[in-house]
Amino acid sequence: MRLLEWEAKEVFRDYGIPTPRGRIASTPEEVREVAEEIAQPVAVKAQIPVGGRGKAGGILFADTPEEAEEAAGRLLGSTIRGVEVREVLVEERLKIERELYLGVVVDRSSRSYTALATSEGGVEIEEVAARTPEKIIRLTIDPLERLRPHQARWMVKQIGLEGRRMLKAADILVKLYRLAVEMDAELTEINPLAVTPEGLMAADARLNIDDNALWRHRDLLERFGESELLDLTEREREAKRLGLTYVELDGDVGIIGNGAGLTMATLDTVQLYGGKPANFLDLGGGAPAERVEMAVSFLLSDPRVRAIFINILGGITRCDEVARGIIAAREKTGVEKPMVVRMIGTREEEGRRLLEEAGIHCLDSMEEAAERVVSLLGGD
Amino acid sequence: MVRFVDGETRVLVQGITGRQGRFHTKLMLEYGTKIVAGVTPGKGGESVEGVPVYDTVAEAMDRHRIDASIIFVPAPYAPDAVYEALDAGLDPIVVITEGIAVRDTMMFVAKARRSGVTIIGPNTPGVIKVGECKLGIMPASVFKRGRVGVISRSGTLTYEIADHISRIGLGESTCVGLGGDPITGLDFIDALRWFEEDPQTDAVALIGEIGGDAEERAAEFIAEGGFTKPAVAYIAGRTAIPGKRMGHAGAIIQGERGTARSKIEALESAEVPVAEKPSDVARLLKRLLS
Numbered sequence: 001m002r003l004l005e006w007e008a009k010e011v012f013r014d015y016g017i018p019t020p021r022g023r024i025a026s027t028p029e030e031v032r033e034v035a036e037e038i039a040q041p042v043a044v045k046a047q048i049p050v051g052g053r054g055k056a057g058g059i060l061f062a063d064t065p066e067e068a069e070e071a072a073g074r075l076l077g078s079t080i081r082g083v084e085v086r087e088v089l090v091e092e093r094l095k096i097e098r099e100l101y102l103g104v105v106v107d108r109s110s111r112s113y114t115a116l117a118t119s120e121g122g123v124e125i126e127e128v129a130a131r132t133p134e135k136i137i138r139l140t141i142d143p144l145e146r147l148r149p150h151q152a153r154w155m156v157k158q159i160g161l162e163g164r165r166m167l168k169a170a171d172i173l174v175k176l177y178r179l180a181v182e183m184d185a186e187l188t189e190i191n192p193l194a195v196t197p198e199g200l201m202a203a204d205a206r207l208n209i210d211d212n213a214l215w216r217h218r219d220l221l222e223r224f225g226e227s228e229l230l231d232l233t234e235r236e237r238e239a240k241r242l243g244l245t246y247v248e249l250d251g252d253v254g255i256i257g258n259g260a261g262l263t264m265a266t267l268d269t270v271q272l273y274g275g276k277p278a279n280f281l282d283l284g285g286g287a288p289a290e291r292v293e294m295a296v297s298f299l300l301s302d303p304r305v306r307a308i309f310i311n312i313l314g315g316i317t318r319c320d321e322v323a324r325g326i327i328a329a330r331e332k333t334g335v336e337k338p339m340v341v342r343m344i345g346t347r348e349e350e351g352r353r354l355l356e357e358a359g360i361h362c363l364d365s366m367e368e369a370a371e372r373v374v375s376l377l378g379g380d
Numbered sequence: 381m382v383r384f385v386d387g388e389t390r391v392l393v394q395g396i397t398g399r400q401g402r403f404h405t406k407l408m409l410e411y412g413t414k415i416v417a418g419v420t421p422g423k424g425g426e427s428v429e430g431v432p433v434y435d436t437v438a439e440a441m442d443r444h445r446i447d448a449s450i451i452f453v454p455a456p457y458a459p460d461a462v463y464e465a466l467d468a469g470l471d472p473i474v475v476i477t478e479g480i481a482v483r484d485t486m487m488f489v490a491k492a493r494r495s496g497v498t499i500i501g502p503n504t505p506g507v508i509k510v511g512e513c514k515l516g517i518m519p520a521s522v523f524k525r526g527r528v529g530v531i532s533r534s535g536t537l538t539y540e541i542a543d544h545i546s547r548i549g550l551g552e553s554t555c556v557g558l559g560g561d562p563i564t565g566l567d568f569i570d571a572l573r574w575f576e577e578d579p580q581t582d583a584v585a586l587i588g589e590i591g592g593d594a595e596e597r598a599a600e601f602i603a604e605g606g607f608t609k610p611a612v613a614y615i616a617g618r619t620a621i622p623g624k625r626m627g628h629a630g631a632i633i634q635g636e637r638g639t640a641r642s643k644i645e646a647l648e649s650a651e652v653p654v655a656e657k658p659s660d661v662a663r664l665l666k667r668l669l670s
Binding site for chain 1: 403456479481482483484487490491493494517518521534536537539540543560562567591593594614616617621624626629630635637640656658659
């Protein structure tokens with residue numbers, strides 16, 4: 001779950017990390033009211049879950065409430081990087097002297113949280129890593145230990161902070177680490193951490209929470225709703241509602257597999273033979289006929305999909321169940337699209353018999369099947 | 381340090397009374413796996429497929445000699461089951477459960493690695509020593525006893541490739557699923573070290589996918605001479621787009637990292653041939669071994 005900036009900042013405030021004064025608003029009039037309350041020049045920031053927002057024109061500055069209202073009018077309802085802006089965050093405009101970066105991320109190779117700090121704030125950390133990796137200070141934190149204040153001081157000292165500011169930044173980093181652990185963050189970043197005449201301030205905030213830990217954070221879902229769905233396509237949102245593991249791609253061959261690795265390999269093989277996958281759809285393990293029917297119907301109803309390739313390696317998934325689901329989907333939707341099925345494993349014979357009876361031929365090899373589905377579309 | 385299984389391994393099933401636990405206990409017994417006890421808190425005194433069920437691992441340990449554990453416990457309770465197995469000194473511990481929070485995995489894996497215990501998974505099909513012991517959920521039919529070791533991050537794709545390796549006449553020695561999560565107990569390097577020492581393995585197949593840098597690090601390890609037997613790889617996810625999770629929690633390209641291209645280039649520069657299609661893995665192995 002990827003929180004929006006304003007949501008992440010609310011969590012930051014829970015942990016005592018300093019953030020600018022401000023509030024979320026969804027109409028220009030509301031924005032004007034917030035700007036009047038703040039009574040200072042403000043920033044009006046589009047709330048969208050995609051990077052590079054500033055460069056794409058998603059942050060506007062206003063000296064007066066009237067200007068803020070006008071800026072909000074331009075942002076609200078517009079589309080930035082493919083996502084519609086429905087809300088803006090109105091905040092006091094900071095007098096930024098320097099931009100730093102603090103982050104805590106799950107590092108897969110060390111199997112630990114890693115704390116990151118750099119003096120090069122305000123740009124994506126990946127960019128800093130590519131250009132000036134020596135400017136990133138990292139510390140791997142032992143999962144059975146925690147980030148100690150002295151370690152945080154050692155880190156922020158190296159990004160050029162001294163005296164009270166160093167102590168404050170170290171305090172913020174320790175809080176950010178505690179937040180990461182307690183909130184099950186995959187990643188949390190303060191970028192930039194603004195150095196202002198009034199002190200240090202989290203000018204922007206990022207917080208991605210591990211989906212597998214959301215059962216521990218039901219309160220977050222209640223507090224913030226489902227704004228994370230904003231960066232999904234219409235069909236991906238629909239798939240999510242149906243409980244399907246689906247990713248939309250831009251081709252025309254609909255693909256269903258069982259198991260993530262096999263489904264990915266199916267996409268790759270179709271592409272290798274010159275086809276263009278329209279999607280990734282993983283049935284998971286042991287899908288009953290109803291689930292297969294739902295998945296097949298979902299692709300049959302997608303106008304972009306011109307042919308469907310179903311690749312099943314039966315283990316706990318039963319081929320007869322898959323066959324029943326495919327047949328039911330065709331009958332109930334009444335949509336006919338070319339379909340290639342490759343199915344081997346548990347209850348293969350029964351599954352094949354059902355499909356043959358329904359006029360669907362079944363292949364043994366996924367590669368042969370991939371070639372077949374591509375050639376079916378090659379004619380026009 | 382890594383410990384896998386063989387025909388002598390005596391096994392405990394944690395979560396044995398659940399739907400999955402029951403079903404796979406039956407299949408593992410049919411394969412010949414020596415399952416001696418099961419645990420489900422609150423179900424002590426029952427039995428599953430003739431296997432006695434206990435409330436706690438400690439009770440099972442009092443009554444039986446047990447080496448390894450396989451865990452089918454739902455995600456919120458699985459970490460506790462892992463700690464219980466760790467405290468009892470079981471090794472290896474296979475964690476089949478999918479959907480465990482990364483922070484939980486991070487902590488039990490750190491504890492296990494510190495005490496030198498092998499954790500296979502989470503979100504793994506398990507480990508099989510072909511013809512001797514199946515500690516997992518993989519379909520037995522795709523494996524034939526042979527000389528190829530298989531190390532993989534996925535499930536069904538592993539069966540697909542193992543099936544080809546069997547059909548081409550090579551067969552497998554031991555096959556281990558590392559798991560599809562961002563953090564797992566074992567990585568490719570841990571498994572390569574084990575296969576390097578395994579007298580029954582002549583070559584390995586590495587089955588990787590997008591996300592993380594485990595394949596790149598494995599390539600480096602091989603290039604530096606850490607693994608000297610022939611190796612062939614397959615990487616799934618060439619068509620994946622950055623930022624989208626492809627089914628597995630760990631299969632995601634973040635920024636520039638974790639792409640199929642980066643993994644393929646790293647492996648090829650370590651002179652590990654990378655198959656274009658799943659079936660090519662078996663053909664490449666056959667060529668290297670003849």
